Amino acid sequence: MKISKLNHIAIACRDLDKHLKLFGEIFGMPLGDVVEVPSQGVKVAFIELPNVRIELIAPLDDQANLNKFLEKHGEGLHHISLAVDDIKAALIELSDKGVGAIDKEPRPGADNRPVAFLHPKTTGGVLIELEKD
Ligand code: CO
Numbered sequence: 001m002k003i004s005k006l007n008h009i010a011i012a013c014r015d016l017d018k019h020l021k022l023f024g025e026i027f028g029m030p031l032g033d034v035v036e037v038p039s040q041g042v043k044v045a046f047i048e049l050p051n052v053r054i055e056l057i058a059p060l061d062d063q064a065n066l067n068k069f070l071e072k073h074g075e076g077l078h079h080i081s082l083a084v085d086d087i088k089a090a091l092i093e094l095s096d097k098g099v100g101a102i103d104k105e106p107r108p109g110a111d112n113r114p115v116a117f118l119h120p121k122t123t124g125g126v127l128i129e130l131e132k133d
Contacts, residue, residue, distance in 0.1 A: 001090040004083045007131050008046070008053035012069055012078035016043060016058035023047055023054065037110050042066055044110040055081070055110060079117070079127035087116050087130050099123060106132070 013019045016034065024031040024047075032046040041064030047054040057078060059066045069078060084090045087106040095101065100119035109115030109131060118128045 001093045002085045004085065004133050006052050007081040007083040007129075008055045009080050010055040010057055010078040010129070012066060012073070012075055013056050013058040014070055014075055016045065016056060019056045019058075020045060023056070029054075035110070036060060039108065040065070040110065042110065046111065057110065079129050081115070081129040081131050083133040084130045085133050087114055087132055090130055091116055094118065 011019065020031060020034070023029045029047045029049065032048065034043055034045045036043045038060065041060045042057045043060055044058075045056045047056070057066060059070070066078075091101050091104070091106075100122040101116055102119050103116035106114035106116045109129070114132045116130050118130065120127045
């Protein structure tokens with residue numbers, strides 16, 4: 001397993017428009033299009049910075065899993081995404097080292113690249129997403 005970089009930081013939003021205004025208009029950052037990802041029940045917009053991306057994620061509807069996070073924690077930091085060379089190999093290696101995974105297999109992520117989430121109970125309370133480099 002080789003982790004090459006911080007891919008993105010994700011912020012959970014109840015009100016995506018409010019965050020688009022904050023990051024786009026007030027901070028003047030380059031906003032990408034809002035994309036709906038029905039398989040995960042979310043809509044997503046990426047902000048591309050030279051060294052890292054910021055992912056704004058909001059629930060698509062009342063059924064979205066993200067609502068549970070928002071009820072528990074409110075709006076704010078949701079996960080960090082690390083780029084790895086091989087997600088499957090990383091999951092096996094991390095499991096051997098006692099790190100739990102929410103996703104036992106890679107699945108398509110918000111920007112259509114394979115991802116897998118690790119369990120925050122085994123990663124110091126931080127929700128970590130592994131994304132194919
Ligand atoms: Co992400």
